[in-house]
Amino acid sequence: MSAIEISNLAKTYQVGFFRKAEKAALKNLTLEVRQGEIFGYLGPNGAGKTTTLKLLMGLMFPTSGSATILGRAISDPQVKQSIGFLPEQPYFYDYLTARELLEYYASLSAVPAKERSSRAQKMLDRVGLGGAANTQLRKFSKGMLQRAGIAQAIIHDPEIVFLDEPMSGLDPIGRREVRDLIQELNDEGKTVFFSTHILSDAETLCDRVAVLNRGELQGVGVVADLLAETVGKREIIWEGASTALDALGTKVKIVGDIARTVIDDRQADAAIDAIRHAGGRLKSLMPVQGALEDYFLKHTEPGAIAEVKSE
């Protein structure tokens, strides 16, 4: 059984006051997330990531299509017992202390009354907020709120955790901690579905990723497979005869006597011959490691690229 199965899910909004026009936020999304994997949901701002998550959480209703979580329709209230959700840029009841907040959410998720207090403390310790258990959330920094948000998403020990931009707004240490936490959740056997536009996080953590742009799925698969699409290039480094490859029309970087350029796979033999013929000495010829960023940029239009953070 899949953790999440999405079939032709679409969401259209009506925009405009007098002259109503339709705007498609999500177009016929079909996607499968397997149990126990960390699944990255990538796309630039406005790609439809949050819309997808809201549809899965039942906060919005699809225009068409369907989705199941652990084999149950998303409209089935029983589904919610098995999932945890962290919204983007979360804000919580700031008049509550961190402990009160977690106890409240635990009560709504049917955690037995006698376990709520101990589980709240355990979760706070886990996200590094053990010392701030009795502090009101209005005194929390953004990073602390994000951590409290993750704690509330897992307080009831869900099977699937949905995180909407969990690293957004965090400093490098905070991001590292959240990354470790996601990995820990996965090690415990939980399925983690997280949306992000920070590609390095997805590259580090995810078993598989999906790339979304303008509401349309651009690609889905194992990170290595997706990256294979972007390779097929080799980096060649040689000494002397720096103009040897001018005929190939590639941009050559020269430092002292050493020249470096990137060529297509099929040009490799010709390049080696050209260097030897010009009296140069081949030092290295290595396949170029593709990056998720390359795939991402290739599948999102130029306008969107400017909004993408690739850290």
Add this chain to the structure above:
Amino acid sequence: MTTSRVGHIAYNTFREAVRDRVLYNLVFFALLLLASTPLFGKISIGLERIVLVNLGLTAVTIFGMLISIFIGIGLVSKEIDKKTLYTVLSRPVRRWEFILGKYFGLGLTLLVNTLFMAVGFFAALLYIEHGFQRSDVQLLCALYFIMLQFMVIVAITLLFSSFSSPMLSALFAFGYFVIGNFAEELRGAANLLDGVSRAIVLGISYLVPNFTAMNVISQVAHSEGITGALLLQNSLYAILYSAAALSAAVLIFENRNLK
């Protein structure tokens, strides 16, 4: 389980209200007004009790109504704006449970608040009368009717806030409260009209809550009795009216996309 979830949401709503400074400011002004009512009584020699009951219970009504509307309008919209609702509805909580929880939470806040103000009111009464009379039991009936009005107005506020902005919800709810206090007069005025205008005015007079029947302040100030039939009638009316308004709120909220 449903009862328990509604209860938890209600308790959290109550907790939010009691930790809000606005509530304390309103209660403080209400108690200040109640404390000053014996002074007004002294101005009107021989009418101390009438003035005190009229002023005191009107203060309880107005301040309670302000709390109902100003806290009520934010019950749903604030949760949507701040996205706190997302983390609630992504749990096994149905939307109607959320609405009911909010309703009972604010109801509990108003009950506690009315009890506080009632204590202040009876303390002022004790101060000017140096004791209680048997007919003062009627004052409890008046306070009960005031509480019924609060429960109706909270349901109406929730209904408006389930589809409109907080500002509009406040205006609508306040308009309903004012018109509701003239429901009987409106029905009387409708009888003087004919045709379509009669039907419209009559329709409005039955659509708005009939607060006239629940306002017995003048009667109890003059120590007039409250009948059991009125108690029953007002209780049933408030329950049915609130249930209808809450059902409409749930119906709208159930189909709302939370953008």
